[in-house]
Amino acid sequence: MARAQDGDREAYRTLLTEVEPYVRSIAIKYLRSSSDLEDAVQDVLMTVHSIRQTYDPKRPFGPWLVAIAHRRIIDQLRRQTRRRSREIELSTEHETFAAPPAKLFGERSVEIALVGAIDKLPPDQRDAIRMMKLEEMSLKEASQASGRSISALKVATHRAIRNLRKLLKGELS
Incomplete structure (x- = not known):
């Protein structure tokens, strides 16, 4: 390069x-x-x-x-x-009849709520949770990719999970 x-x-x-x-x-x-x-x-x-x-x-x-x-x-x-x-996907008839409608819509709403909650996190927490949990990077990989220390990533991930619980508790109850 x-x-x-x-x-x-x-x-x-x-x-x-x-x-x-x-x-x-x-x-x-x-x-x-x-x-x-x-x-x-x-x-x-x-x-x-x-x-x-x-x-x-x-x-x-x-x-x-x-x-x-x-x-x-x-x-x-x-x-x-x-x-x-x-x-709207047109080829989901078999899925529609296989699962109760509440379950199908419930899973989708949880996914939408989670994406929205992640977007509300502070940037350091959002990046940490995406790298560590969504992208399944190791601490070392995430540390190298972000330029942050392993302990800083652990703290940010812990705080992100705690904040996601708070954010989602209100939306999903």
């Missing part, structure tokens, strides 16, 4: 070619649809391109890339959730 920042187009092209499969492997853990997967990979690569000047060559490239990938994939998941809340 340092050579790419210095204007070496071939090094930049090689870098993007080499990181694409890695970005795809991160995205495939969270996205099921192949079109959403492709959109997320392209979004990550475009973001890397547009903010490449922010990369510090003195620091490792991997955590910088992973942080970008996770943030863009989370954005993709948010878009999916918003899209799903507006769309």
Whole structure:
């Protein structure tokens, strides 16, 4: 990446070619649809391109890339959730008759409430809960991706869970 920042187009092209499969492997853990997967990979690569000047060559490239990938994939998941809340799937007859209607609508409302509650958290707690619980990153990975200490992430995650309980208690009762 340092050579790419210095204007070496071939090094930049090689870098993007080499990181694409890695970005795809991160995205495939969270996205099921192949079109959403492709959109997320392209979004990550475009973001890397547009903010490449922010990369510090003195620091490792991997955590910088992973942080970008996770943030863009989370954005993709948010878009999916918003899209799903507006769309009605026509091929769910078997699911509709298999489960009681209250259960189907209850699960969806819990998901919507949880996403809304997470968005209300302070940024440090929101990032910690997403990395640690939603993305299932290890403490070490989350620490590298966020640039925060492991103990700070533990505290932020604990506080986020406590705040989510408070926020959801009122919405789900």
